[in-house]
Amino acid sequence: LAKTTQPISMDSYEGQEVNITCSHNNIATNDYITWYQQFPSQGPRFIIQGYKTKVTNEVASLFIPADRKSSTLSLPRVSLSDTAVYYCLVGDSSGSARQLTFGSGTQLTVLP
Amino acid sequence: IAGITQAPTSQILAAGRRMTLRCTQDMRHNAMYWYRQDLGLGLRLIHYSNTAGTTGKGEVPDGYSVSRANTDDFPLTLASAVPSQTSVYFCASSVSGRDTQYFGPGTRLTVL
Known part of the structure; x- marks a missing residue:
C-alpha cells in the first residue's frame, strides 16, 4: 500500500493561496491521487483527482511532479469556510477498492 | 435526493453486545466501503466491496464483518463489541474502485 504523509496542520489568512503537500x-504506476475535504461531524467530500502534471477545477488545483512521489493541493483565495481537514488519498486505478490509503489529514485553519 | 444514508446516527453499546451498522445508497454504485475514524488517525478502511456478492478486507478488519447481498446495502456487523471499537464509522460508495467516493453522514459508536 502506498503510504501518504501530510503536515498535521496549517494556518492561513483569508484571501491567501494555500498549498498543502x-x-x-x-x-x-496504476495509482491515482485524490483529495478530500472534511468538516466536523460530516463525511469527507471529494475535491479533486489527478494522475500526473496539473489538474484544475472550480475549487482547486492539483500539481503532480513527474516522479509522482508527491502532490500539492492548491486552494486559491481561501475563506473562513475553507477551514477543514484535507485528506490525500492514493488509490489503485484498476477498479478494485482494495488498495486505498488515506493520509492522516491536514487541519487547515483560515484566520480572518 | 440521491445519496448514501447510515443508521443509526449514534449508539451507545455495552461491551460484548452485537451491533449492525446500516448503510444504503441509491446511486447504483458498484463499490462500497466502511471506514472508521479515530482522533488523530484519519480514516482507516475496514472492509470494502467491489460489487454485489463480493467483499474484501481493508486495513483494520478484525472484529468486523460485512455482507453485500445487493447493490444498495452494505451492513457492518460487530459480533461482540469491545471498547476499542468506539469510533465514528463512515460508509462510502463509488461507481468503481478508482472513482470519487461519496460518504455518508457517519455513525458515532461508543462501546462501554
Whole structure:
C-alpha cells in the first residue's frame, strides 16, 4: 500500500493561496491521487483527482511532479469556510477498492 | 435526493453486545466501503466491496464483518463489541474502485 504523509496542520489568512503537500513515495504506476475535504461531524467530500502534471477545477488545483512521489493541493483565495481537514488519498486505478490509503489529514485553519 | 444514508446516527453499546451498522445508497454504485475514524488517525478502511456478492478486507478488519447481498446495502456487523471499537464509522460508495467516493453522514459508536 502506498503510504501518504501530510503536515498535521496549517494556518492561513483569508484571501491567501494555500498549498498543502502530500508525500507518497511508494505510489504505484496504476495509482491515482485524490483529495478530500472534511468538516466536523460530516463525511469527507471529494475535491479533486489527478494522475500526473496539473489538474484544475472550480475549487482547486492539483500539481503532480513527474516522479509522482508527491502532490500539492492548491486552494486559491481561501475563506473562513475553507477551514477543514484535507485528506490525500492514493488509490489503485484498476477498479478494485482494495488498495486505498488515506493520509492522516491536514487541519487547515483560515484566520480572518 | 440521491445519496448514501447510515443508521443509526449514534449508539451507545455495552461491551460484548452485537451491533449492525446500516448503510444504503441509491446511486447504483458498484463499490462500497466502511471506514472508521479515530482522533488523530484519519480514516482507516475496514472492509470494502467491489460489487454485489463480493467483499474484501481493508486495513483494520478484525472484529468486523460485512455482507453485500445487493447493490444498495452494505451492513457492518460487530459480533461482540469491545471498547476499542468506539469510533465514528463512515460508509462510502463509488461507481468503481478508482472513482470519487461519496460518504455518508457517519455513525458515532461508543462501546462501554
